[in-house]
Amino acid sequence: MPAISKLFNSFPLSLKNKKTPSLELFYKTTPDNKNLIQSITQLQQAYRPTFWLANTHVQLMYLELKKKLEKPLVYDRIDTLTMADGGKTALAWYGDNLSVSTPTIVILHTLTGSPHSMQDMVKDLHDYTGWRVVVAVRRGHGGLEFDSPRFSIFGSTQDLREQLIHIEQRFPESPLYAIGSSAGSGLLVRYLGEEQQNARFKASFAFCPGYNTDEGFKYCHPLYSKYMARKLIKTFIEPHQNKLQQLSTLESLKAAKDLLSFQQQVYEFSGFNNYQDYSDATNPMNVFQHITSPLMILNAVDDPVCNIQNLEPYLADIQQMDNIVVVKTRQGSHCAYQQGWQAKSWAHQLMAEYFQIMHQNAD
Numbered sequence: 550m551p552a553i554s555k556l557f558n559s560f561p562l563s564l565k566n567k568k569t570p571s572l573e574l575f576y577k578t579t580p581d582n583k584n585l586i587q588s589i590t591q592l593q594q595a596y597r598p599t600f601w602l603a604n605t606h607v608q609l610m611y612l613e614l615k616k617k618l619e620k621p622l623v624y625d626r627i628d629t630l631t632m633a634d635g636g637k638t639a640l641a642w643y644g645d646n647l648s649v650s651t652p653t654i655v656i657l658h659t660l661t662g663s664p665h666s667m668q669d670m671v672k673d674l675h676d677y678t679g680w681r682v683v684v685a686v687r688r689g690h691g692g693l694e695f696d697s698p699r700f701s702i703f704g705s706t707q708d709l710r711e712q713l714i715h716i717e718q719r720f721p722e723s724p725l726y727a728i729g730s731s732a733g734s735g736l737l738v739r740y741l742g743e744e745q746q747n748a749r750f751k752a753s754f755a756f757c758p759g760y761n762t763d764e765g766f767k768y769c770h771p772l773y774s775k776y777m778a779r780k781l782i783k784t785f786i787e788p789h790q791n792k793l794q795q796l797s798t799l800e801s802l803k804a805a806k807d808l809l810s811f812q813q814q815v816y817e818f819s820g821f822n823n824y825q826d827y828s829d830a831t832n833p834m835n836v837f838q839h840i841t842s843p844l845m846i847l848n849a850v851d852d853p854v855c856n857i858q859n860l861e862p863y864l865a866d867i868q869q870m871d872n873i874v875v876v877k878t879r880q881g882s883h884c885a886y887q888q889g890w891q892a893k894s895w896a897h898q899l900m901a902e903y904f905q906i907m908h909q910n911a912d
Contacts (some may be wrong), residue, residue: 571595575875577868586874588906591899596878599884599892605851607661608882609773615669622668629693630715638708639664639686640715643671652908653681653716653723655750657709657733659884660702661780670730670897677901681723685712687736695789701819702781702812703762703831704736706743713749724911725903727753731855731884734758734846735833741844742836752843752907754900757884759855760863761834766809767856768856768861773883774807777854781811793818838866844873845903847896849881 572595576582586592602608625645630638641664644651654674658667664684671682687704691694699705716725724781727750729737734755741748759765766774786793786802794797798817805811816827829835846867850857860875876899878886886896 552860571597571879573876573877573910575864575868576873577871579598579871580869582874585903585906585910591895591900592876596881596886596888596895598880598882599887599889602885602887602892603880605849605853605880605882606883608885608887609853611887612882612885616666621665622672624664627664628715630712632688632711634693634699636699636708638688638712639691639693640712641671641684641686641691642681644675644681647681648677649720650722651681651727652663652678652751652904653683653720654678654904655713655716655725655727656682656706657727657729657731657736658684658686658690660732660777661690661784662730662733665691667730669894670728673897674728674892674901675901677898678905680726680904681720683716685709689785689789695792699818699820700785700815700849701831702815703732703739703833706740707735709736709740717749724751724908725749726751726907728900729753730756730760733759735762735831738833738837738840738844739831741842742839745839746841748840748842751911752845752904754903755844755846756896756900757848757852757855757881758833758846758859760859762812762832763828765855765859766812768858769808770853770856771807772852774809778805778807778811779809781805786905790892808830812813833864837863838870838876840870841872843907845899846873846875847878847899848875848880849878849883849886851880852883854883 574586598608602611624641624643626642628640632638656667656670664686667684671684675682689700727737737753737755741753782803796817798814801814804816813824816824819827821827848857848860867875886894888895
């Protein structure tokens with residue numbers, strides 16, 4: 550119990566301020582944005598977490614425990630894809646038998662995510678919208694082998710493009726929408742910024758993003774940072790050491806004590822000669838201002854992983870962009886947002902409503 554007590558007591562008091570509004574919106578005041586916000590019922594009421602999960606750390610503990618104990622979702626099919634360089638990714642489909650014109654939601658998963666870890670989001674979005682949902686599984690995740698030693702904790706936009714080609718070949722009449730969850734939001738934003746008006750998604754949702762990948766891990770709570778760095782090493786480094794012997798940074802990766810040190814040494818594993826080249830090619834904020842398609846962003850002030858400080862440098866620019874709306878809540882923890890007696894996700898309902906309204910407006 551001392552470790553848990555230390556965790557609770559280390560959180561800044563300013564984040565517990567009762568006077569902080571439960572929900573704030575940041576956007577450029579345009580008729581379209583005003584109409585959108587007024588149409589979303591989730592944004593017309595305060596978010597309040599399940600009373601026995603009000604503490605940010607308890608929310609995360611509950612979320613992790615639930616993932617470990619719940620029965621695995623049976624996906625309709627899982628396609629393993631071979632990328633142009635020989636690497637393996639996958640697509641996990643739910644609602645595969647829906648009509649060819651039914652919209653498809655593409656989920657870009659978390660740091661160590663998999664179809665199983667994303668199953669609550671998959672099931673909720675399918676239930677709320679009636680749409681098809683597909684998880685775009687990155688290299689090395691969900692049991693995929695490393696056939697090519699090229700790995701990025703934020704994913705590859707080139708891999709995503711190849712996955713989207715496969716999705717559109719299977720369902721050419723299906724409009725595409727996207728959610729980037731945590732680390733997956735970095736991949737989403739990078740893709741949207743690179744593709745600009747050619748992005749394949751009609752609208753997108755960034756769930757608890759960390760923004761600048763050079764800086765964001767500096768503000769992650771130390772205990773979570775150490776835990777997730779160790780999880781990355783156990784999941785992606787140690788099982789594949791025989792394929793990684795040529796990396797001069799291998800020992801540094803294995804010895805990483807937190808997310809920041811892992812991020813600073815992962816460039817070679819990702820196929821780059823140095824950290825600067827890696828950052829230039831992957832940091833989503835390098836291309837953020839080039840995004841032209843609709844994007845909603847959700848962050849919580851009490852997020853101990855993607856600290857709210859990461860948002861502040863970009864708020865002024867965001868409020869000059871016609872296509873972006875930021876929702877900032879006082880509580881919600883990191884990708885948690887449980888609400889009500891059954892601890893259902895408030896955020897999943899917001900995503901579903903946002904996409905449905907955007908889809909209706911596009912008709």
